[in-house]
Amino acid sequence: xxxxxxxxxxxxxxxxxxxxxxxxxxxxxxxxxxxxxxxxxxxxxxxxxxxxxxxxxxxxxxxxxxxxxxxxxxxxxxxxxxxxxxxxxxxxxxxx
Ligand SMILES: [Zn+2]
Numbered sequence: 001x002x003x004x005x006x007x008x009x010x011x012x013x014x015x016x017x018x019x020x021x022x023x024x025x026x027x028x029x030x031x032x033x034x035x036x037x038x039x040x041x042x043x044x045x046x047x048x049x050x051x052x053x054x055x056x057x058x059x060x061x062x063x064x065x066x067x068x069x070x071x072x073x074x075x076x077x078x079x080x081x082x083x084x085x086x087x088x089x090x091x092x093x094x095x096x
Pocket of ligand 1: 073090092
């Protein structure tokens, strides 16, 4: 069944919220983990915790970028550099 324009826009808003979380973490969590790693690299436990957090973040970011950050209509993956497209670059459906 084809989605209505309204459903596509609503779905797009939800998807953009997830990619926003990824960008936010990119600029907050990653530098923070970097600093923490420099401070605590002597500690075996803490540096392991930092590595695991980094791994978890990467898995989350990859999941969002490949599974969620897609056109709600044609399901093509948006480029991660496309921040907030007005319309889908593949099928041309209006997103907002
Ligand atoms: Zn599309």
